Amino acid sequence: MKKLVIHGGRRLSGEVTIGGAKNSTVALIPAAILSEDPVHFDGMPDILDVYNLQLILESMNVSSTFQDGQLMIDPTQIVEAELPSTAIKSLRASYYFMGSLLGRFGRATVTFPGGDNIGPRPIDQHIKGFEALGATVTEANDTIHIVAENGLKGAHIFLDMVSVGATMNIILAAVHAEGVTVIENAAKEPEIIDLATFLNNMGAKIRGVGTDTIRITGVEHLGSETTHTTIPDRIEAGTYLSLAAAQGDGVLVKNVIPEHLEAFISKMIEMGVELDVREDSIYVPKSDKLKPITIKTAPYPSFATDLQQPITPLLGTIPGTSAIHETIYPERTRHVPELNKLGMDISTEEEGIIEINPSHELHGTEVAAEEIRAGASLVIAGLMADGVTEVTNAEHVLRGYDRLIHKLTMLNADIQIEDDF
Ligand SMILES: CC(=O)N[C@H]1[C@@H](OP(=O)(O)OP(=O)(O)OC[C@H]2O[C@@H](n3ccc(=O)[nH]c3=O)[C@H](O)[C@@H]2O)O[C@H](CO)[C@@H](O)[C@@H]1O
Numbered sequence: 001m002k003k004l005v006i007h008g009g010r011r012l013s014g015e016v017t018i019g020g021a022k023n024s025t026v027a028l029i030p031a032a033i034l035s036e037d038p039v040h041f042d043g044m045p046d047i048l049d050v051y052n053l054q055l056i057l058e059s060m061n062v063s064s065t066f067q068d069g070q071l072m073i074d075p076t077q078i079v080e081a082e083l084p085s086t087a088i089k090s091l092r093a094s095y096y097f098m099g100s101l102l103g104r105f106g107r108a109t110v111t112f113p114g115g116d117n118i119g120p121r122p123i124d125q126h127i128k129g130f131e132a133l134g135a136t137v138t139e140a141n142d143t144i145h146i147v148a149e150n151g152l153k154g155a156h157i158f159l160d161m162v163s164v165g166a167t168m169n170i171i172l173a174a175v176h177a178e179g180v181t182v183i184e185n186a187a188k189e190p191e192i193i194d195l196a197t198f199l200n201n202m203g204a205k206i207r208g209v210g211t212d213t214i215r216i217t218g219v220e221h222l223g224s225e226t227t228h229t230t231i232p233d234r235i236e237a238g239t240y241l242s243l244a245a246a247q248g249d250g251v252l253v254k255n256v257i258p259e260h261l262e263a264f265i266s267k268m269i270e271m272g273v274e275l276d277v278r279e280d281s282i283y284v285p286k287s288d289k290l291k292p293i294t295i296k297t298a299p300y301p302s303f304a305t306d307l308q309q310p311i312t313p314l315l316g317t318i319p320g321t322s323a324i325h326e327t328i329y330p331e332r333t334r335h336v337p338e339l340n341k342l343g344m345d346i347s348t349e350e351e352g353i354i355e356i357n358p359s360h361e362l363h364g365t366e367v368a369a370e371e372i373r374a375g376a377s378l379v380i381a382g383l384m385a386d387g388v389t390e391v392t393n394a395e396h397v398l399r400g401y402d403r404l405i406h407k408l409t410m411l412n413a414d415i416q417i418e419d420d421f
């Protein structure tokens, strides 16, 4: 295991460039096995999730190389194989191999995915989608078997709740299904548009992404020699915007699509951060005299659940009580006791309601990153705190934050990574 060691209290300034979106990347890599040609990606983030997905590809005889954001995947020699359960368990999004293997071979056997503990994360809507397409799904020994004996047939699927994963998984399975599949109440996240753009450029017929009705007309072949550039990570961007407002003396966050962050940006402006939103970057000046706000997380385009923890240390600098209503994962509060150890004053008396009171002084201590965004909030609080903060379980953070140490160091932070025995 690794830990992050932060000597906090330094003011941050300069520029940071956002990497490719983790939540696109982790769908694009499984999607690559649907191609009949080698696939090239650009702007891929250097995160642990990518390396674990490469291990899963390798087990299927799919070779890949990854350097400087360029990822090449060659699925031309793919074979059906048992997938490595340690890698599958290391991230949530390994469940996209259910959809892509089903699309490619008409069957898939995948261990239940792992990933961060942020409360219950059922996949009933994914399964409902596969079944609607004509597959039989059975579960045994922590493994899901999905078989479409008579091939996949287009279907009309109404999702009971808006799910990013189910929307993407159904798209992956349906691109080769016979006929038309319609997904109603689909998720509208930008990462879904990114996945559909990649697949459409290979010959898929996916229409309506970004709205709540997606229509997929099955095609027989997918493949292309063009390079797909991943969209910037809006959650990483929001994390640096929060950090800059809390501890910065002027930070320019580059490679951002501001339209993907509208709910987040409007909340920052509402609290009084004088953001300068440019075409593909956002400047955050030194911020003071901020006002408390209330936030409600909900599916895109509303405020993202993945940004509620990163914004929390900033809310603690404001005189007055701010509140977050976490509607997607009401139990996603594992950062709260750890932030309180650093001196924050946060309460969660009612499930799903997080109240942040002003914290007077933060002091470094040892805290544990229980999940990726909890870890991000601890890194931000550690950079604000006096003294030394050690964030253990750093893998949770590194699985989704591109070149974290380098980027923070360039902003004048004092942060190292060490082995934690
Ligand atoms: C790899 C990836 O993209 N991860 C993101 C994705 O996760 P993920 O795709 O797993 O999250 P979903 O959008 O599916 O989940 C949304 C809500 O629906 C519920 N649900 C979902 C599927 C299902 O079959 N049954 C069910 O009840 C979930 O418990 C949750 O309450 O969206 C989440 C919500 O924006 C983000 O926090 C994650 O960062």
Ligand SMILES: C=C(OP(=O)(O)O)C(=O)O
Pocket (backbone or CB within 6 Å): 091, 092, 093, 115, 116, 118, 306, 372, 373, 400
């Ligand atoms: C919960 C998250 O990711 P995952 O779905 O990969 O666990 C996240 O990115 O905040």
